Amino acid sequence: MNNEQLKEKIYSIDSTINIVEGKQYLELNVAPEDLSKTALMLKNNPDLSFDYLICLTGNDLPDAYAVVYHLESTKHNHVVVLKVKAANRENPTLDTVSNIWITADFHEREVYDLIGITFNNHPDMRRIFLDEEDWVGYPLRKDYTDNNIVVR
C-alpha cells in the first residue's frame, strides 16, 4: 500500500485523525488521550496491522514533550509515523504502548530516563541507563545543564 492509499484507509476507519504527508512517511498526529485507542487500532486492523514498532523516540520540542513512534506492518510492508505530544509541560505523561508492542517496554524506559516523560500503566517505570537513585534531571532535555558538558 502506498502512502496515498494508506491515508485513505486510515481516514475510512477514523476520520478524526490528523494525517500529514511527511517527507518519507505518513505522519499521524494524535492527542495523548487517543494514543492507546489509535495504537490498538493500527495494530489490530487487518488492513493496517502495524505489528512492528521500529523505533520510539522522545523529543523535547519547544512547545511540548513529544513521542514519535515509527510503525511498520510486516504483512503489508508499509510504514507510518505516529506522533503524540504530552499535554503537560511540567509533568509530562502519556499512556504506555508496551502492552501493544512489547519492545516499547525498554524504549519507554529510555524515554523516561533521558527525556522525562512518564508512561502510565508501564510495568516497570524506572530509569534504564542512568542511576536510579542519584541522577538528577533528564539529559536529553534542552534545558539540562551539567558542568561536565564540553562546549567547543
Added chain:
Amino acid sequence: MEDIIINENQIKQEEYIVNMGPQHPSTHGVLRLKISLKGETVEHIEPHCGYIHRGIEKMCERLTYQQIIHLTDRLDYLSAHTNNEAVCLLVENALQIEVPERVKYIRTILDELTRLASHQLWWCAFGMDLGALTTYFYGLRDRELILDIFEETTGARLLQSFNTPGGLMNDIHPNFIKKVKEFIVHFRKKLPEYDELLTGNVILRERTNDIGLLTLEEAISYGVTGPSGRASGFACDVRKHHPYSAYDKVDFKEILYTKGDCFHRYKARVEEMWESMKIIEQLIDNIPEGDYAVKMKPIIKLPEGEYYQRVEAARGEFGVYVLSTGEKYPYRVKFRSPNFSNLSAINKLGAGHKIADLVAIGGSLDLVIPDIDR
C-alpha cells in the same frame, strides 16, 4: 508441640540472585544481568544497562552532520561502516543528492565485508561462550584478512569513518579488488571448516537446539531484528524490503527459519556469511568508474523536518532519526540500535533455562553493549 511444626509456606524463601556482569566473560562487555536462580535454573533475568552510556545522542546535538558520523562508529563498533552509511544516506536523502553509482557499489561491498567480519567475530565468541575456545582463533584469523582490506582502503581496522555525506572519504585502494577476491577464495575454503568444527558438533546441537525459543509473533513484538529475528521467521531484512545503496542490483537470499531457537540463530548467521560472499562476488567485478564523492557544501544544513533512515547492520535494523530545524546542528538525533531491542527479549528467551543456556542465548543474540547503551 503444635507450634514447632513448620509449614512449608512459612519458611522464608530467599531468592538466589546472581549478578552476571558488569564484569563477566560471557556478556562481552559491561552488561549486567541480574538473574534469580533456582538451583541451576534461571527464573528471571533483569538486564541492567547503562554502564557504558556516553550520551552520544546528546553529543550529536552539538555536532555537524559530518562530525556525527565518527560517533556512529562507536555505537555498534562491529558494524561501523553500516552505521556510518545510515547517517550519510539520511543526509543524502534529505538533501536529495544522488551519489555516484561507484559510491553505492563500494558502500555495499564494504557493508558486506563488515557483516562478514562481524559474523566471524560472533562465531568465535559464540564458540567460546559454549566452551570451544579454539573457534576464537580460527574466526579471528580469517577476520584479520578483512581488517587488512579495511585498513588498506579506509586507514582504520575497526572504526573506519569512511563514509561522508555525498560519498566516501577516499577512493578505494588499487589493491582493494584483488584483495577482496583473494579473501573470498580463501574464505570459501575456510567456512566449511567452521561447519565441521562447530555446526555439526553433537555437543553444540544439544546445547542449542530448543534453547531460547522465540516465536514469530514474539520476535515482531519484541522488535528482534537481524539474524536473530530472521531465525524466528521475521522477514526483517532492510536490504531486501527497503533496498538502499546497491542492494537492489544484487541477487541474494534472505535467510529465514521458523523455529527461532539458538541453533537456528546460529545457522542464520553462518548462512548469511555465504550470502554476503555472494553479494560481494556479484559486485566486485562491476564497480563502475566515476567519482568517489559528490562535492558537498562545507556546511550541511538539512531542511526543516523529520527524517528516518534504516539500514541493515550486522545485528539487525539500525535506524537514525533526525529532527532538523534547518540549522547546521540537528535538533534531535536518535539511534535505533538493534541490540537494544534484541536485549529486551532476553528474559523471554532465558527464563526457565539453565545458566549455561543463558550464556548460549546471550551469545546467539550477539549483543554489542555500546550499541545498547549509546
Added chain:
Amino acid sequence: MNAILNYLKELFGGIKTLLTGMKVTGYYFVHPKEIITQQYPENRKTLKMFDRFKGEVTMPHDENNQHKCTACGICEINCPNGSIEVISKQVEKADGKTKKELDVYIYKLSMCTFCGICIKVCPQDAITFSQGFEHAVFNKEKLIKTLNKPGSSLKEKVKEVKEVIE
C-alpha cells in the same frame, strides 16, 4: 528393536561429528605452517603499515623547514573532539602589511578519534596522517603535541584561502 537402532545411530552419529571436529583441529596441529602470527617487536624493522593507515596527525615539513599551514583554522572548527588548537600570530611583512601566520599547532593525540575530517577539509594539504602506531608514553602530557617544528615558516606560493564561512 527400533529404539535400540536409533540409540546406536544417535551414538555413532554423535561420535562421528566429534571426530570431524577433531580432524580440523588435528590438521592445524600438524600444520604449523598455517600460522599467520606476526612476531611484533622482532619484525619492527620490516613491518610496514598501509599508506592510508591513520596513525597520528602530522605536519610534513620540507628540507627548508617549511610547512604549508596558513593557520586558517578550518581543521580546528571541523574537529569533533577539539583535539586541534591552532594558535596564530600577526606578522608584519616587508611590504608593511600584517599577515596571519601559524604560531603553534597543538594536536592532542589523547583526544583524537582518527575520523580524518581535519585532513579531508584542509585546503592546503598541510597535515597528513603518519603511519606510526606506537603511541604509548608514560606521561599523559606527552600526548599533547606541537606539530610545527621550531623555527619553521610558511612555504611560499601558497594559494590564497577563502575565508571560512562560519
Added chain:
Amino acid sequence: MTFNIYDFTSFNQWIDKTLYDNLPSFWALIIEMTLIGVAFLLFYAVIGLFLVYAERKVCAFIQNRVGPNRVGPYGIFQTIADFIKLLMKEIIPINNADKFLFNLAPFIVIIASFMAIAAIPFGKGLHAIDFNIGIFYVMAVSSLGVVGILLAGWSSNNKYSLIGAMRSGAQIVSYELSVGLSMVTMVILAGSMQLSEIVEAQRNGWFIFTGHIPAFIAFVIFLIASTAETNRGPFDLAEAESELTAGFHTEYSGIKFAFFFLAEYMNMFIVASIAATIFWGGWMPLHIGGWVGFNHAMDFIPPFFWYMGKTLIVIFLMMWFKWTFPRLRIDQLLKLEWKYLLPINLFNIILMALVVLMGWHF
C-alpha cells in the same frame, strides 16, 4: 627371566636392606619415607611445569598460533616464570569467607593427587607402594580431590563458586561409576587388582590388543569418564569460565590458586598413567608375537620411557578433546553418563566376562 638392567627391584631391595641393617627400623622407615617423598615432590614439580607448558604449546598449535615463545628458547621457561609470578602474588583475604576451610581446600586437592601417584608403577619395581588392591586405592584416593573442590566452592562465600562446586559434586558422583566400572572390566581380564601384576600380565601383549573389542570400549569410556573426573574440558563445568567466571577457584589467588592449577594437571597425569597402565601395558615395551629381533630391540628402550610415552599420548588425547569441543551442560553431562556410558559399560562388563570365560582373548 634373566637379569634386566631396567629392573629396579633389586636396587630398591638393596637400599631397603642397607638402611635396615645400619639403623633402627623406625629411623630407616623415616628415611625411606623422606626419600620417596622428596623424589615424588621433585617429580611432581617437574611434571607439573612440563604439562602446563605442553598444554599451552599443544593448544597453541591446535589454535593455529605459536604459543609461549618469549621466555627462553621456544618459551620453555614460561611456566617457571609464571610459577614465580604466582608465588609472589598477593594472597587476597576474602571477607566473610570460612577462613579455615578456605585455606584447607587447596591442600586437600593437592594431597589427593599426591596420594594417587604413589601407587602408580613407573617401571619394574619403581613404585612407592604396591597394594594388592591398587586399582581400588587409586580410585578411592583420586576422587578425594572433589572434597577439596566442594570445600573451596562452599567456603569462598561466592555464588559462582558455590554453583561450580555443586556441579563438580554431581559430576564426580556420577562419573566415578564409569571410571570404576571400566577399570573393573579390565580387572576381569587381568585377574588381579595389583597394578604391578596387571602390568606383568601384559608382557605378551597389551590389554587393548589382547582384550580387543571390550577393552577398546572400556578404554574409550575410561578416557571420557576420567576427563570428566579431572574437571577438564569439555567437562570443565566446575570452572566454566564463560558461565561461572572461574567456578570454584574464583576467589583464590597466588600460591593457593597455583595449587588448584597444578592439581588439575597432576590429576590429568594420574588418570593418563592409569589408562596407560591398565590398557596400554604400563612400562611394558611393545612386543609382537614371533618377532624376536623386534621384541629384543624394544626391550632396550627403558620402561620409564615407555610408560611416559604412553601417558603423554593419552594426555595429548585429552588435550585434543579439550581444545576441540564445546562444553556440555550439566544435565547433558549427567545424561551422557546415565544414558550412554553406564549402560554401555555394564554391557561391556558382561561382554568382557564372556570373552574371558570363553577364552576369546589373545
